[in-house]
Amino acid sequence: MIVEPAxxxxxLELMRETYGSAMSEAEFDWxxxxxxxxxxxxxxxxxxxxxxxxxxxxxxxxxxxGLAAFAVHAVTTPAARGRGVFxxxxxxxxxxxxxxxxxxxxxxxxxxxxxxxxxxxxxxxxASLRVWARPKRLRRRGEGALRNGSxxxxxxxxxxxxxxxxxxxxxxxxxxxSPRRYTQAGxxxxxxAVWHGFSSAVVCESGSSSDLRRAAAAADADLAVxxxxxxxxRKYLAAGFVPTPRSIRFIGKRLRDDAPPLPHxxxxxxxxxxxxDFF
Numbered sequence: 313m314i315v316e317p318a319x320x321x322x323x324l325e326l327m328r329e330t331y332g333s334a335m336s337e338a339e340f341d342w343x344x345x346x347x348x349x350x351x352x353x354x355x356x357x358x359x360x361x362x363x364x365x366x367x368x369x370x371x372x373x374x375x376x377x378g379l380a381a382f383a384v385h386a387v388t389t390p391a392a393r394g395r396g397v398f399x400x401x402x403x404x405x406x407x408x409x410x411x412x413x414x415x416x417x418x419x420x421x422x423x424x425x426x427x428x429x430x431x432x433x434x435x436x437x438x439a440s441l442r443v444w445a446r447p448k449r450l451r452r453r454g455e456g457a458l459r460n461g462s463x464x465x466x467x468x469x470x471x472x473x474x475x476x477x478x479x480x481x482x483x484x485x486x487x488x489x490s491p492r493r494y495t496q497a498g499x500x501x502x503x504x505a506v507w508h509g510f511s512s513a514v515v516c517e518s519g520s521s522s523d524l525r526r527a528a529a530a531a532d533a534d535l536a537v538x539x540x541x542x543x544x545x546r547k548y549l550a551a552g553f554v555p556t557p558r559s560i561r562f563i564g565k566r567l568r569d570d571a572p573p574l575p576h577x578x579x580x581x582x583x584x585x586x587x588x589d590f591f
Contacts, residue, residue: 318356381409461495498523516586
């Protein structure tokens, strides 16, 4: 098995061949090449004859106490099954992330990757992130879009606990520079996406209860969804949000011996749906 850096076109082609779709070239360039926290990590595995086996990616984010690398996109082909391709690529990515200064690897994982990362590669469960929702339609239609709206300069903000730093450089890159469409409702930032089959107004950055009501109304959607942090429950309830059975598995791993341990307490983290790579 040969492991070496992958290019954009190779990665996107493999995503399309395996899953039937992939992010656009513009989205790739934005997410991986213009990230102010650091350069992309993107490695591919191939057979000796050049047959592609898989590609795994990481992207950097600056936390309040140091640099982290998020495991974001992964694709493996049927030819990789049972050969340890995912594990080999993940460990290579972690080595490169540590060499670039990252203290931790973090991820919002899924049922396919989670058991490998936690069960075999030394990752640990950090927190279960409950998703809250506000119903907007009596019946699910699964289609919709953002209504007319605008996105100006998203104001930098200080957040409590462990979090991705919201400085001007990060916020401009994350929202203003993105090929994805976002709109503002006061301090809140919202986008539209299909989430588990529901057309959703996705709250990427929080605000007041009034902002949250406006954010929910900013998209023609089945419902609005958000992550709710310690101390935010009252304003989300006032805006019509309630906890759902759905949660996101948040996992992590120390990449260096001198890295502080990751807190395993949901209340120690301030996280939003804008922190994940798929909204």
